[in-house]
Amino acid sequence: MDEKDLLLLHLLEENSRLxxxxxxxxxxxxxxxxxxxxxxxxxxxxxxxxxxxxxWERAGTGEVAAIIELKVNPERDYGYDRIAxxxxxxxxxxxxxxxTGTYDLQVIITGKSMQDIARFVSEYIxxxxxxxxxxxxxxxxxxxxxxxxxxxxxxxxxxxxxx
Amino acid sequence: xxDFVSERARTIPPSGIRKFFDxxxxxxxxxxxxxxxxxxxxxxxLCEASIYSIExxxxxxxxxRGLQPLREALSRWxxxxxxxxxxxxxxMVITTGVSExxxxxxxxxxxPGDEILVGEPxxxxxAPCVTLAGGTPVPVSCGEKDHFRLNPDKLMERITPRSKAxxxxxxxxxxxxxxxxxxxxxxxxxxxxxxxxxxxxEVYSELTYDGEHAATATVGDLWERTxxxxxxxxxxxxxxxxxxxxxxxxxxxxxxxxxxxxxxxCAPVMGQIAALEGIRKGEAEKDQMVREYRVRRNMIVDGLxxxxxxxxxxxxxxxxxxxxxxxxxxDLEFAERLLMEEHVGVVPGSVxxxxxxxxxxxxxxxxxxxxxxxxxxxxxxxETHCSx
Numbered sequence: 001m002d003e004k005d006l007l008l009l010h011l012l013e014e015n016s017r018l019x020x021x022x023x024x025x026x027x028x029x030x031x032x033x034x035x036x037x038x039x040x041x042x043x044x045x046x047x048x049x050x051x052x053x054x055x056w057e058r059a060g061t062g063e064v065a066a067i068i069e070l071k072v073n074p075e076r077d078y079g080y081d082r083i084a085x086x087x088x089x090x091x092x093x094x095x096x097x098x099x100t101g102t103y104d105l106q107v108i109i110t111g112k113s114m115q116d117i118a119r120f121v122s123e124y125i126x127x128x129x130x131x132x133x134x135x136x137x138x139x140x141x142x143x144x145x146x147x148x149x150x151x152x153x154x155x156x157x158x159x160x161x162x163x
Numbered sequence: 164x165x166d167f168v169s170e171r172a173r174t175i176p177p178s179g180i181r182k183f184f185d186x187x188x189x190x191x192x193x194x195x196x197x198x199x200x201x202x203x204x205x206x207x208x209l210c211e212a213s214i215y216s217i218e219x220x221x222x223x224x225x226x227x228r229g230l231q232p233l234r235e236a237l238s239r240w241x242x243x244x245x246x247x248x249x250x251x252x253x254x255m256v257i258t259t260g261v262s263e264x265x266x267x268x269x270x271x272x273x274x275p276g277d278e279i280l281v282g283e284p285x286x287x288x289x290a291p292c293v294t295l296a297g298g299t300p301v302p303v304s305c306g307e308k309d310h311f312r313l314n315p316d317k318l319m320e321r322i323t324p325r326s327k328a329x330x331x332x333x334x335x336x337x338x339x340x341x342x343x344x345x346x347x348x349x350x351x352x353x354x355x356x357x358x359x360x361x362x363x364x365e366v367y368s369e370l371t372y373d374g375e376h377a378a379t380a381t382v383g384d385l386w387e388r389t390x391x392x393x394x395x396x397x398x399x400x401x402x403x404x405x406x407x408x409x410x411x412x413x414x415x416x417x418x419x420x421x422x423x424x425x426x427x428x429c430a431p432v433m434g435q436i437a438a439l440e441g442i443r444k445g446e447a448e449k450d451q452m453v454r455e456y457r458v459r460r461n462m463i464v465d466g467l468x469x470x471x472x473x474x475x476x477x478x479x480x481x482x483x484x485x486x487x488x489x490x491x492x493x494d495l496e497f498a499e500r501l502l503m504e505e506h507v508g509v510v511p512g513s514v515x516x517x518x519x520x521x522x523x524x525x526x527x528x529x530x531x532x533x534x535x536x537x538x539x540x541x542x543x544x545x546e547t548h549c550s551x
Contacts, residue, residue, distance in 0.1 A: 007454065010454070011458065022462075025461050025465045027458075027461070158198060160183075160187035160193060161180045161184045161187060161510065163178065163180060163286060163287040163510075
């Protein structure tokens with residue numbers, strides 16, 4: 001992986017809808033070269049998927065998100081991997097990370113309502129073997145996601161011409 | 164009543180972009196490629212450092228030279244980044260933007276009758292600064308044939324026994340041209356032979372996209388005859404904070420410092436605090452902006468050439484400088500009609516001196532969406548007026 005690959009990754013992470021033609025111009029690559037590089041990055045699992053960043057609050061679906069922290073007894077030979085793998089299988093789970101600190105796993109889930117989330121945690125996550133403790137935090141408002149601020153802000157006045 | 168306006172103030176020309184400025188203010192939906200400043204806000208950690216300092220009561224004068232920690236950090240950074248050796252205590256002054264740095268540098272060295280050579284096209288203040296200092300500005304044209312670099316032969320043609328200094332600016336506003344080390348060697352020989360001082364405005368040094376920036380004072384023996392000017396406005400998106408710096412051998416620096424003491428006292432302390440944070444911890448933010456400028460440069464050069472405005476690849480700064488020769492219009496006519504008809508603001512090249520004729524300065528310090536929209540409108544303009 002070289003500088004051009006890194007630039008392609010940055011550009012696609014910011015805006016995955018850029019066309020091959022646009023990406024080629026931006027990165028000073030030939031279109032074919034750009035296409036091959038992107039294909040290679042996809043094949044290597046470095047580019048995992050192309051998504052839209054949705055402000056669900058604004059979409060008005062009433063979905064609720066929550067961060068759940070879990071204390072987990074690791075398993076001999078497998079550590080946290082097998083239990084993590086089981087948790088990832090739930091449709092509701094958006095992200096799952098092994099973290100340092102008081103808790104071991106951090107799960108981000110979405111549900112239709114707070115009750116929905118509470119039910120999911122108490123029925124499926126908390127009773128799992130090896131899970132010692134859970135802490136559920138309901139997300140009240142999202143200010144920034146994946147590097148994009150959700151706050152509307154008047155842009156500062158800029159003069160139209162300056163030398 | 165007498166006319167109180169001085170002869171000098173009367174004779175310096177008004178800014179060539181005033182008319183465009185006023186026109187643009189009467190329109191909505193203008194996309195302006197006419198602004199010579201970053202569209203980014205100052206990185207937030209720099210703002211935080213300054214805000215915190217204000218909360219702690221940091222609102223006083225600083226020493227005339229500027230905050231000691233800032234000068235020390237700059238001295239280390241200049242050495243490591245460009246191989247420039249300047250003592251923070253004797254060879255450096257923090258100025259109120261590079262504009263002040265240029266003014267005090269010119270005033271520190273100009274006597275009545277001195278000729279100051281000015282590489283053109285260039286930033287609009289150079290010649291007026293020379294005039295106000297009592298000198299005579301002598302333009303040296305940097306043409307498209309030379310990729311807008313300073314050609315030693317052209318420089319030679321303008322040298323007289325009265326020539327004292329040369330003001331140059333690379334990476335260049337408005338052309339984006341860059342002087343490589345080899346190019347500077349040619350200038351160094353002439354400067355030494357004719358005992359010229361170089362005033363080198365390097366405010367765009369961090370915005371060098373292809374290769375490394377060569378600092379003038381690091382070429383040959385130029386250090387002893389160079390005043391280096393630089394600042395935070397462009398690289399750190401800090402135009403409104405007004406922080407620049409002047410570096411020069413002690414006698415020259417002392418002379419400039421004396422003027423600075425009397426007319427400015429010191430650069431704004433809030434800006435100096437933000438600049439210190441920038442030089443210490445602003446690298447990643449700066450690099451991210453530079454990366455984005457380069458992407459936009461590639462977009463605009465490709466776009467301009469595609470719609471028929473031939474444009475060399477600017478290797479630095481954030482300006483593209485395409486030619487309008489193929490359209491049959493002058494740069495002034497093109498820029499004015501483009502603004503009136505398509506609501507796209509560009510600056511006619513002749514505003515920046517003789518060498519800029521028949522060109523447009525298009526600043527690509529605007530969002531990619533605006534850049535695309537501006538190119539679309541320019542294409543429409545050219546299709547309307549130039550389809551044969």
